[in-house]
Amino acid sequence: MSSPDTPAGDGRVVLDADDVSRALTRISHEILERNKGAEDLLLLGLHTRGVPLARRIAERIESVEGTSVAVGSLDVTMYRDDLRSHPTRAPHKTSLPAGGIDGKTVVLVDDVLYSGRTIRAALDALSDLGRPAAVRLAVLVDRGHRELPIRADHVGKNLPTARSEKVRVRLAETDGGDSVSIFGSPAGTAGGEVR
Amino acid sequence: MKKHLLSIDDVTADDIAALFETAAEMHDVQRREVKKLPALRGRTVINLFFEDSTRTRSSFEIAGKWLSADVINLSAKGSSTSKGESLRDTVLTVTAMGIDGLVMRHSASGAAQQVSEWIDVPVINAGDGTHEHPTQALLDAYTLTRRLGSLEGRHVVIVGDLTHSRVFRSNVKALTKLGARVTVVAPPTLMPSGIGTWSADAGFGTSYDLDAVLPTADAVMMLRVQKERMSGGYFPSPREYTVGYGLTRDRLGVLREGAPILHPGPMNRGLEISADAADAIDSMVLDQVSAGVAVRMAVLYHLLAGEDQK
Numbered sequence: 001m002s003s004p005d006t007p008a009g010d011g012r013v014v015l016d017a018d019d020v021s022r023a024l025t026r027i028s029h030e031i032l033e034r035n036k037g038a039e040d041l042l043l044l045g046l047h048t049r050g051v052p053l054a055r056r057i058a059e060r061i062e063s064v065e066g067t068s069v070a071v072g073s074l075d076v077t078m079y080r081d082d083l084r085s086h087p088t089r090a091p092h093k094t095s096l097p098a099g100g101i102d103g104k105t106v107v108l109v110d111d112v113l114y115s116g117r118t119i120r121a122a123l124d125a126l127s128d129l130g131r132p133a134a135v136r137l138a139v140l141v142d143r144g145h146r147e148l149p150i151r152a153d154h155v156g157k158n159l160p161t162a163r164s165e166k167v168r169v170r171l172a173e174t175d176g177g178d179s180v181s182i183f184g185s186p187a188g189t190a191g192g193e194v195r
Numbered sequence: 196m197k198k199h200l201l202s203i204d205d206v207t208a209d210d211i212a213a214l215f216e217t218a219a220e221m222h223d224v225q226r227r228e229v230k231k232l233p234a235l236r237g238r239t240v241i242n243l244f245f246e247d248s249t250r251t252r253s254s255f256e257i258a259g260k261w262l263s264a265d266v267i268n269l270s271a272k273g274s275s276t277s278k279g280e281s282l283r284d285t286v287l288t289v290t291a292m293g294i295d296g297l298v299m300r301h302s303a304s305g306a307a308q309q310v311s312e313w314i315d316v317p318v319i320n321a322g323d324g325t326h327e328h329p330t331q332a333l334l335d336a337y338t339l340t341r342r343l344g345s346l347e348g349r350h351v352v353i354v355g356d357l358t359h360s361r362v363f364r365s366n367v368k369a370l371t372k373l374g375a376r377v378t379v380v381a382p383p384t385l386m387p388s389g390i391g392t393w394s395a396d397a398g399f400g401t402s403y404d405l406d407a408v409l410p411t412a413d414a415v416m417m418l419r420v421q422k423e424r425m426s427g428g429y430f431p432s433p434r435e436y437t438v439g440y441g442l443t444r445d446r447l448g449v450l451r452e453g454a455p456i457l458h459p460g461p462m463n464r465g466l467e468i469s470a471d472a473a474d475a476i477d478s479m480v481l482d483q484v485s486a487g488v489a490v491r492m493a494v495l496y497h498l499l500a501g502e503d504q505k
Contacts (some may be wrong), residue, residue: 075220078234078262078496088196088501090216094223128229 011168011181015157020140020171020178023156024053027138028060030154032169035105038065040133046122047075047092049111052173059111067143070097074108076106079121101130107178109152113139118152131191143167196474196497198460198504199318202327203368210497211373217493218486224261225489230299233504234500235264238295243286244321245271245301245476250427250484251321251331251459255298257493264296264499283313290314297498299323304361317498325359331459334367336492337374340482342455347374353372353410354440355467356416356429357381357390362459371398378412380405382439385431409449416457417468433466442472455479 035041038061038077045054053075058069075092077083079171108122119137127134138154143161161167166183172177196213196309197205206214221474224230240259244252259266269289271277276285290297297318299307304324311318320330336346343349356362357379370377375473376398379390383403393399402408409415420436430436437443442456447469450456455503456478464470473480 011434076233078500083500085502090213091220093220116494124233128228128231 006034010193011166011183014159015061015178015180017178019061020156020180023140024056025060027140027154027156028057028064029133029148031057031107031136031138032061032064034136034153038062038067038069042070042072042097042101042106042132044072044074044106044108044122044126046099046110046118047073049169049171049174050074050109050137053111054057054109055106058137065164070099070104072096073121074125076118076121076125079124081117081121084188094129101126101132103131103133105134106132106137107136111140111171112167113142113152113155114145114148114167115135116146116148119150121150138155140169141167198498199307199309199320200329200498201307201323201492202326203329203332203372205329206333206372207338208372210252211333211336211369214333214490214497215322215340217496218337218358218489219341221261221489221492221496222486225485225493230261231263232261233263233326233381234324235262236438236483237263238499239265239267239293240298240495240499241289242321243297243299244264244269245276245282245299245306245321245362248300248321249438250466250487251300251328254484254487255319255330255491255495257488258495261488264495264501267294272426280314281308286310286313290316294476295306296377296495298429312476314367318341319494319505323363324361327359327365327368328361329365329369330491330494331362332369333494334459334487335362335366335459335482335491336369336415337455338486339370339375339480340373341486342411342479343481345374346370348376349374349377349410349413350376351414351416352378352380352405352412353416353418354380356385356420356424357386357418358377358385358429359421359424360418362370363402366400366416367393376400378402378408380440382436385424392505406449410451411451414455415442415450417458417462417472419461420467422462422463437466441466441487442468444469444471447472447475450477457481457483459483 042173043054043058045051048188058071062068068101074094075094077091134151141159142155153184167179196210256266298321300321305324306323307320353363367377378400380402458480
């Protein structure tokens with residue numbers, strides 16, 4: 001999968017590796033506090049970068065609580081409302097822990113919250129997979145410009161942006177390093193997905 | 196991916212990889228309680244079958260429905276074809292109703308190709324005469340890939356009535372495209388004329404001697420002997436066919452340990468495949484059927500879910 005328009009240069013770094021780490025730690029604590037512990041918690045990462053983020057949050061929760069937390073991944077390709085405006089691409093792996101999602105508190109994890117359409121698709125996908133007790137949303141960055149009535153429960157960083165700007169999240173697992181940057185006007189560079 | 200799937204020639208090795216990746220996910224959907232994805236919501240697919248078929252048609256129907264398409268089955272029996280309507284008129288008529296995809300089977304080789312030139316929607320060939328049956332080959336290759344991993348350098352032996360088989364034609368193309376070595380085995384009377392020109396292709400060979408080929412097979416695919424051929428003078432008797440080309444219990448012992456056995460169905464137990472082979476632990480016959488739905492979902496998804504192609 002390649003990003004349609006990837007900006008040149010490094011843009012403006014708004015979160016460096018330490019900031020990303022601190023944001024994830026805070027999100028982890030918030031999730032624990034909100035859930036009153038790690039019981040029945042399921043962290044579901046949205047492809048692509050939500051998946052490693054969900055794993056990192058799970059590790060943090062485990063180190064605090066000393067119990068293991070269920071982690072899965074969710075692909076929403078077939079639930080998107082813009083399927084018909086692109087060539088098709090193969091869906092990623094959706095993997096759920098053995099117990100499924102029934103009765104669990106599912107925390108959807110994604111890197112950037114923007115229009116909200118991905119989350120809408122994820123909620124539809126969830127309803128085909130089972131009936132969670134509750135669904136919450138954790139994102140590393142909320143850049144605004146919602147097109148649907150959706151908000152995040154846990155936000156790493158609120159990032160006021162213009163629609164013309166691009167936000168790029170890089171993660172060690174997928175891009176060889178952690179950072180969040182903003183780009184003014186689109187041009188072209190490698191690594192990291194831009195939204 | 197091309198607009199139509201008329202032949203394995205229409206897909207590249209990369210296309211096949213994307214189809215298999217999708218099929219693997221669709222396979223998981225098959226095991227879910229809610230077997231439904233919204234990808235083809237609001238789209239209508241017609242299964243137009245001018246030849247009898249149970250598994251291919253129902254497999255396409257299930258695949259379409261699990262992707263939320265509206266699927267309509269039309270068979271030639273009871274349609275206006277039996278009243279003398281031409282293929283062109285039948286196809287133009289159903290297309291005029293506003294369908295988004297056409298899955299078709301016809302006894303004439305090249306029928307799907309011809310139809311794709313008349314209409315504007317994607318056409319999927321579900322078998323045309325003795326020409327091709329691309330989704331069968333894709334599901335066979337998918338089944339083998341799931342079992343063996345990469346097919347690069349693997350030796351697949353295809354045995355049976357090659358002259359009348361569209362399955363074998365598509366399979367040779369698909370398997371060699373994925374890097375497998377394919378040997379086809381048949382009695383001289385059922386070896387297609389002109390197959391010698393294929394042999395030039397890397398990794399393709401023919402043989403009349405099953406026992407000589409079987410020990411080096413990584414997988415064996417038995418083809419159905421069509422009932423109507425049995426009295427056609429292609430071989431002296433069903434018994435002799437079995438002795439020369441059937442996957443008997445004895446031959447099962449010659450096969451490499453764990454080599455998968457495939458059959459596109461319907462099987463003639465005791466003729467081309469013994470009950471021991473059909474029910475063997477390495478028999479993939481039912482895996483093929485379940486893979487059939489997953490692979491056809493992948494094909495329908497990639498051809499119909501994205502933006503329209505010219």
